Amino acid sequence: MEGNLLVIALGGNAIKQAEQQGTTEEQFRNVDLTTRQIARIAREGYRLVVTHGNGPQAGALLIQQEEGEPEVPAQSLAACGAMTQGQIGWMIQNRLAYWLRQEGIHTPVCTVVTQVVVSAEDPDFQDPSKPVGPFYTREEARRLQQEKRYVVKEVKPSAPRGWRRVVPSPEPQDIVEKDSINALLGSGAIVIASGGGGIPVQRNGDGSYSGVEAVIDKDRAGFVLAQAVSAQAFLILTDVEKVYLRYGRPDAAPLDRLSVAQAREYLAQGHFLAGSMGPKIEAALRFAWWSRHEAVITSLDKALEAILGRTGTRICP
């Protein structure tokens, strides 16, 4: 199959909407809409790598891990990440294969369980900031701090359950399974990889990798994945059609096109929220800078139009 290689990073709303409970059926309905869009992009001749977030799924799984104790032991955060890769990867590969065939495309779709390397020296290990799992009361938080050595932080509004576990969100450095992902792409397959930002692992002195209790930002990991497969385009899907300056304010202004230098400047000026648009802009500009190709940020339902150059925000080399 010919065509450019595109990495698509799916936001959380592509799999579970905020107002939904998150049953398997609900998630399949969302994934059905999502993969229909992706199949339309494939029809335009793109070879595809799909990556995705796992926030709501990991959140639910962490609650289940806690509620299941002491009857069965909670699995590590890294293991839970691996589990959500299986869960979400399955749903995407299942429905994407269907919609591809509806478009007359008979390429295989395959989810690769993916480990992403982080550095044990990453500064985020000293000051974890990423909230994961359920909300706790102050007493529960204190107990977990002692019993499980969780780092907990108060989140606002605080009462009554205003505490959460926070974990490091280190920078992704490399994709352990990149050779396999490239082999699959070379065979013509569409690959789903690095779900939830990847299973975070650190390299040990003996050359082995071990799982770490951390969460990698999925857009940043998406950039490292795009590097690993030498992608020619990077599409980040979220819940807004365009990136805004002064988002949410009366003088908010949508952006059609940004140079890497402009994106860096706006980022430094604090235009983009840290846990939200910030990492997307960061991942997009890194990609544009590194690849000399465009990165595009838009909403799921505008994905095809944005790829065709009709909407979205483009970060250009």
Add this chain to the structure above:
Amino acid sequence: MEGNLLVIALGGNAIKQAEQQGTTEEQFRNVDLTTRQIARIAREGYRLVVTHGNGPQAGALLIQQEEGEPEVPAQSLAACGAMTQGQIGWMIQNRLAYWLRQEGIHTPVCTVVTQVVVSAEDPDFQDPSKPVGPFYTREEARRLQQEKRYVVKEVKPSAPRGWRRVVPSPEPQDIVEKDSINALLGSGAIVIASGGGGIPVQRNGDGSYSGVEAVIDKDRAGFVLAQAVSAQAFLILTDVEKVYLRYGRPDAAPLDRLSVAQAREYLAQGHFLAGSMGPKIEAALRFAWWSRHEAVITSLDKALEAILGRTGTRICP
């Protein structure tokens, strides 16, 4: 890489021992021993596909799904199967890559999330027999029968928690991701696939596949996987070094070598337990009959010796 293509089916004890709790750390320790054996087999020049059970992991996950309700919805049985593929696949690929490198072998290792097709007409859907998940009291079982339409059966010894959910265990027919698995093998990778017998799916009229609430026997699915990759050998690892006639009785006799016809006869005579050695013998004889190559049944710690012809029970074409 040259050499014969071998499918290895790992038994439950390869990942979690019966007396263990099943923490991530414990499971990694078991997987470490298991993958060390597999790396030794790779050193002999075999190309490898690894499949594995998920009984204890799925059992724990189903308990967690129940305990997490009503806070978060329980995922479907098929989704839980997908999750355990991510979980166990990760552990195996992580440690197998390490041990391969210790043996000087630098092939990639990759877990493929795998769907296995079953027929909606399979007789097991009429009379489900495979117990899954936790044990219930009679009252809990009745409630779940009504609320969730579970089929429940009494298991002996019964009191006080002597009821379990039973689900169909249909015959596996095909591996949806076989093209991707073969592409990876063609690239020289070692592939982990069809974990837990695969995510059971049925084919719908529109060509799509949907998950079914069932559990596929992992050895039977291992045979279908061996067919899909045209394996030249099939190694089933369990907790005994050899298969026995009259197992557990004073006149028990170990078997070194069985023809397909003998295996069929002993199976029909009821020599092998239905939920235990039965499906292994069945999968092994199907493989020997179909491939004209040998299938070997032995214990994990004798895997290499058995492959070299020094122990184990061989089912021969």
